[in-house]
Amino acid sequence: xxxxxxxxxxxxxxxxxxxxxxxxxxxxxxxxxxxxxxxxxxxxxxxxxxxxxxxxxxxxxxxxxxxxxxxxxxxxxxxxxxxxxxxxxxxxxxxxxxxxxxxxxxxxxxxxxxxxxxxxxxxxxxxxxxxxxxxxxxxxxxxxxxxxxxxxxxxxxxxxxxxxxxxxxxxxxxxxx
Numbered sequence: 001x002x003x004x005x006x007x008x009x010x011x012x013x014x015x016x017x018x019x020x021x022x023x024x025x026x027x028x029x030x031x032x033x034x035x036x037x038x039x040x041x042x043x044x045x046x047x048x049x050x051x052x053x054x055x056x057x058x059x060x061x062x063x064x065x066x067x068x069x070x071x072x073x074x075x076x077x078x079x080x081x082x083x084x085x086x087x088x089x090x091x092x093x094x095x096x097x098x099x100x101x102x103x104x105x106x107x108x109x110x111x112x113x114x115x116x117x118x119x120x121x122x123x124x125x126x127x128x129x130x131x132x133x134x135x136x137x138x139x140x141x142x143x144x145x146x147x148x149x150x151x152x153x154x155x156x157x158x159x160x161x162x163x164x165x166x167x168x169x170x171x172x173x174x175x176x177x
Contacts, residue, residue, distance in 0.1 A: 039171040042086040050082045050143045057081060063168040065139050065154035086139040089172040092129040096159025099126045104152045106143040111135050
C-alpha cells in the first residue's frame with residue numbers, strides 16, 4: 001500500500017528458472033547462428049568399373065543422393081559409369097536415434113565407420129546422433145545397372161518417425177586432403 005492508499009500490485013515471479021531459459025535460448029541461437037553452416041551436399045566419385053574399382057571418371061558435389069534411372073551423368077561419360085561413392089559429413093537437425101535407408105540394389109551407407117544401411121548392415125541399425133555434431137558418412141553404389149528402373153536414394157527415419165531424403169542443408173563435403 002502506498003501512502004495515498006492505492007494498493008500496489010507486484011508481478012508474480014515466474015516459475016520458469018532463468019538459467020534454464022538462457023541455456024535454451026543459447027542452444028536455439030547456436031542453431032541459427034553463423035557457426036551453423038548450411039551444407040552443400042556430398043562429394044561424389046564415379047568409377048569406370050563395378051565395386052568402386054578402375055579409374056575415377058569424374059568427381060562432383062551432389063546436393064543429395066537421390067537419382068532416378070537416368071542418373072544425370074555428364075554426356076561425355078554416358079554409359080561408362082559402373083559404380084559410385086559419396087563421402088562427406090552429416091549434421092543432424094535434432095538429437096536422437098536415426099535409421100538410414102539405402103534400399104537400391106548394391107547400395108549401402110556407413111556413418112561413423114559403421115554400416116547402417118544396405119548390404120552388410122543389420123536390418124535394425126540405428127545411429128545415436130547429437131545435435132550440432134558432424135558425423136562422417138560414406139555411401140556406396142557398387143553396381144550401376146542400366147536396366148534398373150528405380151531410384152538410388154539415401155533416406156533416414158528421424159527420431160520423430162518421419163522418413164525422408166536427407167536434405168542438402170545437412171550434408172557437407174569432405175574436408176582436407
